[in-house]
Amino acid sequence: MSKKNNEWLNDYQDFLNSENTQVPKDVSSDLMLKMHSLINPSALVVFLKILAIHLVTGFLSLSVCHQFGMNPFNTNYSLADWFMTVGGHSVCMIGCGVTFVSISLFAAGYFLTVEEVKALKRTEFLQNLTLGLISLGLFAAVGAELAVGMAGLWLLGSLLGGFFATLAIGRIKLFAL
Amino acid sequence: MLINKDNLLDEQLMKLYQNGDEEAFKLLYDRHSSKIYGFLKKRLNSSEKVAEVYQEVFIKIHKSKHLYNDSLPLLAWIFTVTRTVMIDEIRKDNKIKVADSYDLEQISEELEKTVPQFEQALDNLQHLPEQQKAAVEMRYLNDQTFEKIAESLNVSPSNARQIISRGIKRLRELVNEGDKS
Numbered sequence: 001m002s003k004k005n006n007e008w009l010n011d012y013q014d015f016l017n018s019e020n021t022q023v024p025k026d027v028s029s030d031l032m033l034k035m036h037s038l039i040n041p042s043a044l045v046v047f048l049k050i051l052a053i054h055l056v057t058g059f060l061s062l063s064v065c066h067q068f069g070m071n072p073f074n075t076n077y078s079l080a081d082w083f084m085t086v087g088g089h090s091v092c093m094i095g096c097g098v099t100f101v102s103i104s105l106f107a108a109g110y111f112l113t114v115e116e117v118k119a120l121k122r123t124e125f126l127q128n129l130t131l132g133l134i135s136l137g138l139f140a141a142v143g144a145e146l147a148v149g150m151a152g153l154w155l156l157g158s159l160l161g162g163f164f165a166t167l168a169i170g171r172i173k174l175f176a177l
Numbered sequence: 178m179l180i181n182k183d184n185l186l187d188e189q190l191m192k193l194y195q196n197g198d199e200e201a202f203k204l205l206y207d208r209h210s211s212k213i214y215g216f217l218k219k220r221l222n223s224s225e226k227v228a229e230v231y232q233e234v235f236i237k238i239h240k241s242k243h244l245y246n247d248s249l250p251l252l253a254w255i256f257t258v259t260r261t262v263m264i265d266e267i268r269k270d271n272k273i274k275v276a277d278s279y280d281l282e283q284i285s286e287e288l289e290k291t292v293p294q295f296e297q298a299l300d301n302l303q304h305l306p307e308q309q310k311a312a313v314e315m316r317y318l319n320d321q322t323f324e325k326i327a328e329s330l331n332v333s334p335s336n337a338r339q340i341i342s343r344g345i346k347r348l349r350e351l352v353n354e355g356d357k358s
Binding site: 018020115174 | 195196197199202203206210211212213214215216218219224228231232235236239243252253256259260
């Protein structure tokens, strides 16, 4: 056995023999507080993380799916055109909402921890609704013309996209373990 | 169905903890925290440092829990994380003198095993070339780190290690020669 392995084994033995050491109460309680916050992250912090990712991903997604006619990358092809051809205005609005929010949530899912995904699932509706409303607000702020009916359909799409994306992220993250 | 988690094996609890189960974490904590604390307490010289590294160990366990593979015993994995964090922390902390303690212990042990007359070996220091003598003195008499020694001798840390190693080898030879005569 190599010297390093021997050293490791001696240390391991020593580790096992330390069983009766008392952990000071203040050290233990400080640690438990810290671990509690890591295992139960705040839904607001999770939302802010998702929002930050959404701002970048949502903007980039405009290159493949123009929202409310916005085409900052001047691309010729858009999923919105396909939605329009397939099902007209209503399908286009819902499809665009689904695409816009779900792409961002999938991207966010890559960066979120299991605990954060759980926090997202706990507050799923609120998170998705807020994300959709903020997105609509930003579109309006940069000059998109939003009709109430169309915006409502888009919001519905974003909620659906958020729901399915959250479901998928939860399954991938939890079953991946 | 309610599961009585108290009866679960460490590896099963870890699986639950990997899925964000706080109760599973608490059970694992109750089972093994004293081992981690005791191990650190024996190796670190201040209770503040022990508390700091202890917390770091659990944060590291939390952050890398998804890397744990349940085909391996959990306790050995926890120990490996503990030991790695402790060594990293010691290396990071220049104020604590036990930096390089593993190297120091390793070399000292080797020295004490192969050269029983350690003091006699130190008496032979004067027979070493000037640079080797200074390096061995700084390392074993003044307890300086390799980085500090390298700085004093104006060489790289790996060169400093080599110089010390050669010095020890020479000391050993001198002692052996002394024993024969």
